[in-house]
Amino acid sequence: MATDPAELINRAKAWLAEDPDPETRGELAKLIEAEDTDELAARFAGTLQFGTAGLRGELGAGPMRMNRSVVIRAAAGLAAYLKAQGEGSGLVVIGYDARHKSADFARDTAAVMVGAGLRAALLPRPLPTPVLAFAIRHLGAVAGVEVTASHNPPRDNGYKVYLGDGSQIVPPADAGIATEIAAVGPLDGVPRPEAGWETLDEAVLAAYLERTDAVLTPGSPRDTRVVYTPMHGVGRDTLVAAFARAGFPAPVVVAEQAEPDPDFPTVAFPNPEEPGAMDLAFAAARAAGADIDIVIANDPDADRCAVAVPAPGTPEGWRMLRGDEVGALLAAHLVRKQASGTFATTIVSSQLLSRIAAASALPYEETLTGFKWLARVDGLRYAFEEALGYCVDPEGVRDKDGITAALLITELAAELKQAGRTLTDLLDDLAVEFGLHATDQLSVRVEDLSLIADAMRRLREQPPTVLAGLTVSRADDLTQGTETLPPTDGLRYYLAGSPEAGIESARVVVRPSGTEPKLKCYLEVVVPVASPEALPEARTTAAAALAAVKRDVSAAAGIDA
Secondary structure, eight states: OOOSHHHHHHHHHHHHHHOOOHHHHHHHHHHHHTTOHHHHHHHTSSOOOOBTTBEEEEBSSSTTSBSHHHHHHHHHHHHHHHHHTTOTTOEEEEEEOSSTTHHHHHHHHHHHHHHTTOEEEEOSSSOOHHHHHHHHHHTTOSEEEEEOOTTSOTTEEEEEEEETTSSBOOTTHHHHHHHHHHTOOOGGGSOOOSSOOEEOOTHHHHHHHHHHGGGSOTTOOOOOOEEEEOTTSSOHHHHHHHHHHHTOOOOEEOGGGOSOOTTOTTOSSSOTTSTTTTHHHHHHHHHHOTTOOEEEEEOTTSOBEEEEEEOTTSSSSEEEOOHHHHHHHHHHHHHHTTOOSEEEEETTSOTHHHHHHHHTTOOEEEESSSHHHHTTSTTEEEEEETTTEEESOTTTOSSOOHHHHHHHHHHHHHHHHHTTOOHHHHHHHHHHHHOEEEEEEEEEEOSSTHHHHHHHHHHHHSOOSEETTEEEEEEEEGGGOOSSSOOOSOEEEEEEEEGGGTEEEEEEEEEEOSSSSEEEEEEEEEEOOSSGGGHHHHHHHHHHHHHHHHHHHHHHHTOOO
16 A cells, blocks of 8 residues: 555556546546545555455546446456456457446446457346346357446446356456456556447347246236336336236336436435335335235346335335345245255345255255355256345346346235235245244444454454353354355354244354445344244244344444444
């Protein structure tokens, strides 16, 4: 890190000299002129690190921000990696969302690929990330790039890389690409022709939409009434088209959030999980009246799907389902459809899926967090993670897909409706059959990343032995890896049950977020349920236990809940 003011200014001037973007050049020139060494130090403290999430960061000038210079280097490194792998004449497909600079970053990537001798094809316009993941395999590409920051704040953007199997990169590919990025010299040595790539037509989207039909059972009920929000992202047109193809009633789209808007003006964070993000959707559902069955939301790049159900007696009138609940509902639906193949989830998601799979003699696997791992499970038929990600058609899209997940949950709601039942009723059935698997999350957003490292160190140096009165029966430091998992920065605690307290077992997983400045603690409590009549008491028991676990984990980590 440069600390000498003169050195900082000189580094900034050198960066300025090769920055191809007038906007970031102007921004950096003002910082240099003002001799704002604090801000320059933050921007030149290193470089954005390319990892298994690709790149993600705040937009702005300098190597620690997302900008055209950083993207051109990333693209050049990816191109060099592909050539070293013998794929130097292959096709790279590039997609992008509607965030600030996404189209510019996509075009720069296409130009670099063509300049390096590869072929490049841009999706026709901002489209959902799963369309890009589909297009890679559909077109026989050797790699794909999606320019998106998913559900991050408006000031961010990102760069996600897939290889030819249609899955996101995992080690060692990420390190190989990072090495090639570090070897890129001056930007004027990176060829960037003005043309030579292809802009795909609507045929690729039509092929994706045709594939979405595969998730539904021919002749199944289709009369679900849905309120839908794309959360200012790119999902609306694709989801509405998929619903129309399927024969569902047209969703009631939340007008205030219908159009793509990179500033996301109606939400603090464009993530359905964040407090307040679903308020407008719930208001639209109340305004639409009693005929609305469910509320569905996509995140801005439409690879995630949120679902809410009626909740009479609550102020909103609706309850957002947890990702774990939707994951279990979709699994139960697929089991009823006699799906075969491996059901998979991540180590931070509910263990209920393992019981659903076992009851149907289906293979089951757990992976590290992220679809880059889930997509690689052998014989995969269905995967989900608690962060609203679902893969219901792995042969079509080997990644999470908020469009096909929305179709499948809507079909399930329609089938239950025909039988006079609801998604909530099915959740109750699962709780009685397998035990109530109640989950919660302690998620702490920080400005200073050292606070996350401090919390992880504290937990390792002073590991908890009791949480919420439950004995920690086993503690796994995941940096060591396990027989089935590669190493990762995480801690996992299994808690013994307490028959006196009515608790069968509990589990806690603690990890730093891979995409945001957050420490995340994933909590699960399992409470046996003897009958439907016992459910209210079981929920009360589980809620109290989760609150106590959250309190004690917060104290053990030294963080504010």
